[in-house]
Structure formats: structure tokens, C-alpha cells
Amino acid sequence: MEHIELFFKSIFIDNMVFSVFLGMCSYLAVSKKVATAVGLGAAVIFVLAITVPLNWLLDQYLLQPGALSWLGAEYADYDLSFLSFIMFIATIATMVQLVEIVVEKFSPSLYNSLGIFLPLIAVNCAILGGSLFMQSREIETLGLAFNYGVSSGIGWFLAILAIAAIREKIRYSNVPAPLRGLGITFIITGLMGIGFLSFGGMLTGGDEEEKPATETAINVNELETEKAKELADNTKIIE
Amino acid sequence: MGLKEKLHSFKEKNRNKKWIPAFNAIHTFLYLPNETTHNGTHIKAADDLKRTMNTVIMAMVPCLLFGMFNAGYQHHLALGEIQAVSGGFLSAEFWTLDNFMVGFWKIIPLVIVSYGVGLLIEFIFAIINKHEVEEGYLVTGMLVPLIVPIDIPLWMLAVAVIFGVVIGKEVFGGTGMNILNPALTIRAFLFFAYPTWMSGDKVWVHGADPRVQDLAAGAQPDAISGETILGSLAQNNTSMIDTTADIWNAFLGFIPGSIGETSTLLILLGGLFLIFSKIGSWRIMLSSVMGAIVMGLIFNFVADSGIISESSKFYGLMNTTFWHHLLIGGFAFGTVFMATDPVTASQTNKGKWIYGFLVGFISIMIRVFNPAYPEGVMLAILLMNVFAPTIDHYVIQGNVKKRMKRLKVKTA
Numbered sequence: 312m313e314h315i316e317l318f319f320k321s322i323f324i325d326n327m328v329f330s331v332f333l334g335m336c337s338y339l340a341v342s343k344k345v346a347t348a349v350g351l352g353a354a355v356i357f358v359l360a361i362t363v364p365l366n367w368l369l370d371q372y373l374l375q376p377g378a379l380s381w382l383g384a385e386y387a388d389y390d391l392s393f394l395s396f397i398m399f400i401a402t403i404a405t406m407v408q409l410v411e412i413v414v415e416k417f418s419p420s421l422y423n424s425l426g427i428f429l430p431l432i433a434v435n436c437a438i439l440g441g442s443l444f445m446q447s448r449e450i451e452t453l454g455l456a457f458n459y460g461v462s463s464g465i466g467w468f469l470a471i472l473a474i475a476a477i478r479e480k481i482r483y484s485n486v487p488a489p490l491r492g493l494g495i496t497f498i499i500t501g502l503m504g505i506g507f508l509s510f511g512g513m514l515t516g517g518d519e520e521e522k523p524a525t526e527t528a529i530n531v532n533e534l535e536t537e538k539a540k541e542l543a544d545n546t547k548i549i550e
Numbered sequence: 551m552g553l554k555e556k557l558h559s560f561k562e563k564n565r566n567k568k569w570i571p572a573f574n575a576i577h578t579f580l581y582l583p584n585e586t587t588h589n590g591t592h593i594k595a596a597d598d599l600k601r602t603m604n605t606v607i608m609a610m611v612p613c614l615l616f617g618m619f620n621a622g623y624q625h626h627l628a629l630g631e632i633q634a635v636s637g638g639f640l641s642a643e644f645w646t647l648d649n650f651m652v653g654f655w656k657i658i659p660l661v662i663v664s665y666g667v668g669l670l671i672e673f674i675f676a677i678i679n680k681h682e683v684e685e686g687y688l689v690t691g692m693l694v695p696l697i698v699p700i701d702i703p704l705w706m707l708a709v710a711v712i713f714g715v716v717i718g719k720e721v722f723g724g725t726g727m728n729i730l731n732p733a734l735t736i737r738a739f740l741f742f743a744y745p746t747w748m749s750g751d752k753v754w755v756h757g758a759d760p761r762v763q764d765l766a767a768g769a770q771p772d773a774i775s776g777e778t779i780l781g782s783l784a785q786n787n788t789s790m791i792d793t794t795a796d797i798w799n800a801f802l803g804f805i806p807g808s809i810g811e812t813s814t815l816l817i818l819l820g821g822l823f824l825i826f827s828k829i830g831s832w833r834i835m836l837s838s839v840m841g842a843i844v845m846g847l848i849f850n851f852v853a854d855s856g857i858i859s860e861s862s863k864f865y866g867l868m869n870t871t872f873w874h875h876l877l878i879g880g881f882a883f884g885t886v887f888m889a890t891d892p893v894t895a896s897q898t899n900k901g902k903w904i905y906g907f908l909v910g911f912i913s914i915m916i917r918v919f920n921p922a923y924p925e926g927v928m929l930a931i932l933l934m935n936v937f938a939p940t941i942d943h944y945v946i947q948g949n950v951k952k953r954m955k956r957l958k959v960k961t962a
Binding site: 345480495 | 679681717718723724730738742930932935939943
């Protein structure tokens with residue numbers, strides 16, 4: 312159940328493109344043809360599926376506060392999490408190199424059509440974002456981390472697939488000249504975002520709406536206690 | 551010289567003027583233009599864009615008229631001035647002039663604003679882009695008043711129409727080029743920009759808001775406020791579906807809701823008319839109903855087998871009988887008039903089956919699982935509009951592959 316929920320959530324609700332706006336550069340640039348978009352999307356799924364679990368292992372056994380305790384008791388209070396960015400990027404860059412070699416070997420045509428964007432996956436924010444979200448959301452097991460990587464990759468894949476099909480469809484549309492190209496793509500992305508909003512807040516049971524209310528209530532209480540304290544202080548001074 | 555010739559010669563004289571598309575639009579609307587295509591290949595057919603659009607509008611007129619009666623009926627009912635209907639579809643309590651006039655004066659301004667603002671933008675864009683004014687907005691302008699709550703302020707409607715027509719349609723080059731259904735874009739804009747006017751339990755009946763204040767001030771709670779069935783079910787409250795909005799009332803349409811969406815019976819008639827005149831796609835309508843039934847059955851199974859407890863917040867909607875889902879809310883209206891939009895739906899036959907099925911499936915899913923949006927049809931159709939080109943692409947690729955194989959077998 313946990314797996315299904317995470318899977319569904321990271322594809323639709325926390326979609327990489329439409330809810331956190333990550334990986335936009337390659338999403339906008341490589342979405343002119345469906346075939347290319349599918350290739351890039353598959354590469355992103357693959358890279359995410361490998362890097363997120365790898366980074367999970369790194370995070371769990373190297374970076375987290377107390378992660379080094381398997382070395383011995385004297386290492387238990389080491390906190391290396393400031394190294395997260397460097398370590399994650401290193402893993403990602405290595406994996407992307409690997410993917411590049413594999414793609415070049417087995418599908419030269421895809422390799423040529425992806426062009427510069429294949430090596431650029433290394434700096435695709437969706438990939439690093441996946442790892443960082445994995446860290447900040449404290450995903451518990453390796454299996455869940457793998458699930459998270461695959462499903463957020465699928466979410467990104469669906470987004471680029473849909474926009475590529477739309478862009479192929481509107482190729483002969485009479486778009487006003489100033490909007491042609493990137494402009495209309497941005498507008499389409501916004502409209503697609505409206506479609507994806509249908510999943511926003513799903514499975515929450517309205518909790519999201521209630522939370523801010525309680526927070527403000529707490530704040531109000533705090534304010535009131537502070538005011539009361541001030542008042543008390545003032546009265547003391549007066550006395 | 552008759553008026554027709556006069557108009558024609560006027561048109562010839564001013565051929566190069568900037569505003570001529572605007573004149574042409576009115577001219578075509580009044581008369582069939584007196585000219586034919588001169589060169590190139592052309593298809594002779596009876597159903598041009600104007601006739602197609604008019605057919606859809608004719609299918610919607612019963613819903614509009616019913617909406618006017620229903621607006622007045624719900625208003626009087628909420629104020630406790632009349633009794634609930636008892637005698638079936640032709641009840642005397644419902645079809646009164648009094649009911650009609652209340653609805654008429656509320657709804658006609660919505661129609662005028664929707665058409666006025668939308669057509670104004672169409673005209674401006676046609677003049678700037680130097681193309682003919684297209685008839686596409688005729689249907690959108692009629693759909694928009696039917697899918698908004700009755701008390702929506704007119705300026706909000708105007709803003710939403712401007713957004714929907716400019717961003718949803720004109721930036722893609724006008725009618726036939728858009729990717730999202732413009733009417734639904736307008737409704738989604740309203741929904742996300744002014745949520746308090748578009749959802750909740752007070753907006754669906756004219757005058758319900760002051761009535762609630764009366765109740766709060768201590769008036770006799772002898773009448774319900776204007777809550778939709780889905781709204782009450784989403785709060786796990788099944789009393790409404792058992793009493794005021796039983797199956798029969800929901801089918802005939804004596805329930806609160808958006809103006810045109812309540813009467814499933816009249817929508818069904820409109821749908822049959824569209825299928826009969828071959829304007830609407832029966833594939834989409836049928837598969838969408840199938841999708842909704844499948845999802846409804848799954849939820850019923852989950853609720854019956856006790857996987858989900860009765861206190862769960864999803865229980866009320868899950869336990870609703872699967873075919874009941876088809877009658878309440880905007881499902882019928884969306885399926886018949888929105889999902890079948892030939893521009894934004896899938897274009898291939900196989901694609902239409904997939905598209906329709908997913909529309910029904912996802913709309914019931916959003917209804918049940920998403921407490922923020924009690925009604926899922928609008929967003930389900932918008933989502934599937936986004937994916938329709940993808941579905942088409944793969945259907946076409948599949949056909950291409952099949953034919954290539956056939957060709958290979960033949961030539962080998």
C-alpha cells in the first residue's frame with residue numbers, strides 16, 4: 312500500500328514538471344518530436360532509477376548525522392551532510408556517462424537526435440531534485456527510494472511525452488508570430504498544469520486545508536502570550 | 551435590389567477595408583454567402599462549421615430552458631415559499647412562470663456577457679490577423695453560462711471568458727487549433743481564481759447565501775441551503791442522497807447544481823440528438839460511461855468488502871451505487887457536450903475509445919479521492935485533452951506499423 316501510494320503520488324501529485332517545475336530546460340528544448348522525447352524520457356527514468364537508490368545508500372551510510380556509526384562508536388556523531396551536493400552530483404555524473412556510452416553503442420540515431428542534452432542530464436535539475444527530495448522527505452527503505460526514483464521519472468516522462476505530442480499537433484497551427492517556438496510552449500505548459508491540478512490535494516483528505524488554520528491559531532496564541540508577557544513586564548516596570 | 555444584393559455589393563465595395571472580417575461574420579451569420587470556391591480541390595458537404603455549431607446549440611437549448619425553470623424552483627424552494635415537486639417530470643410546482651422569470655433574469659445576463667465578451671475578442675483577433683471570424687465561439691459561448699453557478703458576478707465571468715478565449719484559443723491560432731476545451735478552460739480559470747464563488751454549499755442556488763445568514767440569525771431551519779449532492783457526499787453525509795436528491799429527482803434534474811448540468815434526462819435527449827445528427831461521437835460518450843461504471847464498480851467493491859472502514863472520509867462517495875454516479879453532478883453534461891468536442895478530443899476511432907474511457911474513469915476517481923474538488927469531470931476532461939494528442943500519436947504509429955507489415959507480406 313505504501314509503495315502504491317508513493318508511486319501514484321510521485322507520478323501525478325508531485326509531478327516533477329507541473330508541481331515543482333524541475334527539469335524544465337530539457338523539457339522545453341527536446342520536446343519537438345515524440346520519438347526524441349521518448350528517448351530522453353526513458354533516459355531520465357533510467358538515470359533516476361539508478362541514482363536515487365545509490366544516493367539513498369550514500370545518504371544512509373555516509374552522509375546523514377550518525378550515518379558513520381557502522382565504522383565504530385567514535386564516528387557516531389559525525390555529520391557529513393554538507394557533502395550531499397558534491398556526492399550526489401558525482402554519482403549522477405558517473406551514471407550519466409554510463410548511460411551515454413550505452414546509448415551511443417546501442418542506438419546511434421537516438422544518440423544523435425538527443426545531441427547535447429544527453430550529457431546535460433547530468434545537470435538536469437529533475438535528477439538532482441529527485442535525490443534531494445529523497446533526502447529531505449526521509450524515504451525509509453531502499454525499495455521505496457527505488458520506487459520514488461522510477462515513479463518521478465515516469466512523471467517527467469509523461470509530461471515530456473504529452474507536450475511533444477501537442478507540439479507535433481500544433482505544428483501547422485497559425486500561432487501569432489511573436490509566440491512561435493518557446494513562447495507557445497510555455498503557454499501550453501501552463502495549460503497542461505491546469506489539467507494536472509486535478510490531482511493536487513488528492514489522498515490528503517483535506518488535511519492541507521486544515522493545517523494552515525491550526526498554524527495560525529498557534530501563532531495567534533503565541534502572539535497573545537507574548538503580548539500578555541509584555542503587558543506583565545510593563546506593569547512590573549510601572550510598579 | 552433586395553437587401554441581400556445590397557449587402558453583397560457593399561461587401562464588394564469595401565473588400566480592402568480593415569474591418570471587413572467583422573462585417574463578413576455578421577453577413578454569413580444572417581445569410582448564406584453568395585459565392586463558391588473558385589479553384590483547388592474542394593469537398594461538397596451540407597455540414598459546414600456554422601451548421602455543426604448550430605446543431606450543438608440546438609441540443610443544448612432544452613438544458614438552458616430547464617436550467618431557467620430549475621433556478622427559480624431551487625430559489626423558491628430554498629426560501630421555503632413552495633413545496634418540493636411530487637408529480638414526476640411535469641409537476642405543476644415546477645413549470646410555473648414565476649420560476650421561469652427568476653431564472654430568466656439571472657441567466658440571460660450570463661449568456662449576454664459570455665457571447666458579448668467572447669465574440670468581441672474573436673472580432674478583434676480576426677481583424678488583427680486578417681482572417682474570417684470563425685463560428686467556433688458560438689458553442690463555447692453557450693456552454694459557459696450552462697456550467698457556472700447561478701450567482702457568479704458578471705465581471706468574473708467576463709474576465710474568465712477573456713482568459714479562456716485569448717490564452718486557451720486565440721494564441722494557438724483560433725478555432726480548431728486549441729489544445730484544451732475553451733469552455734472548460736474558462737470554468738477552470740474561475741474555479742482556481744475565485745474558489746469561493748465556484749464551490750461550497752452556498753453558490754448553487756440563487757439567494758441561498760442570505761438564506762443561510764437568516765438561519766444563522768435564528769430563522770426556522772425548514773429548508774436546505776443550496777448544497778450539491780456531491781458536496782454533501784464528500785463530507786460523508788448521505789442524508790441528501792436519500793431524501794431530496796433521490797435517484798428520480800437526480801435523473802429529472804430537480805436538484806441544485808450548475809445551470810445546465812442538473813437534468814440528466816434532457817442531456818440524454820441532447821446526446822441522442824448529437825449522435826443521430828452525427829455531430830457528437832458516440833464512441834466517446836459510450837466509452838466514457840463505461841469508464842465511469844468500471845471505476846464505480848471498483849469503489850463499490852472496495853466499500854462492500856470492508857477494506858475501507860465506514861468512518862473513512864471516502865466512504866460516502868465510495869458506497870454510492872455505481873450508476874448513481876452517472877446521474878449526479880456534471881458527469882452527464884461533461885460527457886455529452888464537453889468530452890466530445892471534436893477539436894480537443896482524440897481524432898482517431900481507437901483513440902476515442904481510450905480517451906473516453908479514461909475521462910469516465912478519472913472523473914469518478916477525482917470525485918472520490920480528491921476532497922478539494924467534489925466534481926471531477928471538468929478536470930478529468932482537461933487532463934485527457936492534454937493527453938489526447940499522445941493517444942492519437944500512438945494509435946497512428948500502430949496503424950502505420952500494421953500497414954508496413956502488410957506491405958511487406960504483399961511485396962515479399
